[in-house]
Amino acid sequence: MSAFHEARLPARLAFGCTGGVERRTQVVTLGSGFERRSSPWAQGRRRYLIGTATRPLDDAAALVAFFEERSGRLFGFRFRDPADCRSCAPSMTPAAGDQAIGTGDGSRKTFALAKTYGDGATAVVRPIAKPVAGTVKVAVAGVVLGPAAFGVDTATGLVTFNIAPAAGAAVTAGFEFDTPVRFDSDRIDVTLESFNAARVGAVALVEVRV
Template identity: 70%
Template sequence: MSEFHEARLPARLAFGCTGGIERRTEVVGLASGFERRTSSWSQARRRYLIATAARPLDEIAELTAFFEARGGRLAGFRFRDPADFKSCPPSAQPSASDQPLGVGDGARKAFQLVKAYGTVARTIAKPVAGTVKVAVAGVAAPFTVDTTTGVVTLATAPAVGAAVTAGFEFDTPVRFDLDRLDVTLEGFAAGRVTACALVEVRV
């Protein structure tokens, strides 16, 4: 498995970022005029561009140090997607009923955090410490969570048929998508980083 650091890119270094969701779909045109479309990925991947605005040289230096510590594209790290970092809408606060994790069978205690987008379930592997809430059949339950994998372990196995739900904040695991960081001096105390791209990684 590739190297991953649990460090989070400071939010101020990503202020003004752009980004979104990428999917890979193969489209084949048929002689009849119809199309055959297939998806190569079961999960989408996110991409971002950060540090595109002029900013103080101290922040440029901080980003440079973060880039060096990750070895460019070598190591992954945590990134807070400003548009998608909660189990609920961005304006709301996470609650233990936000996302279904599974149903009890009387023996299973471990459940993976996920976030549903319609019928698509996204694995959440990097929850933010201290933000996770879990309920069993609508009642808050004692648990532990591994913030490096997103696996929740309940103190007691839920009863057969009991719904397990959770709410949380989370980071997106990413890496730099370049091994070179170019800086342009914009003034005596300001600079600009050219096209600093991030891409989501599987962990």
């Protein structure tokens, strides 16, 4: 039985969410006063809080139903992070040249989607495992390919070409994507505000590795 469901949390249930990236840094202060800093994490981890606003009772019931379907913390699911859900800036439309995902060698056909944050030696490359179906655009050596030239596994983020890109050819992609998350609690609380409205206590989501 899979520990991840390819279901996306409906956007209307996440209105008013807050969230961001968490890092884990170990800091040791030496006797000289200097610090030694290190991190066991190569990637940041996203965390979100949803459900704190008063909403229609039907929406509260839908969130409870979604929580039940995931068995609380047991199963992961897709979440659309409004601030980071595209290969480009949030206000722009993804284009095939947005992100570098590899270089052809004449035989390799499969490439993994990724998004790069920053530039140069300090850049962080984030694997994208949950692209949104129908949004992936791909280019090889700057030439945009038609959708019949490649396939996309939306459960893993792997792009497979019918014909391997030529040796030295830059492979790029543009896409929309979801963040894989799970509920970070096995409890959800609902307060009845009126006959037709309810307030759901803060519901925490945490990113999972898939």
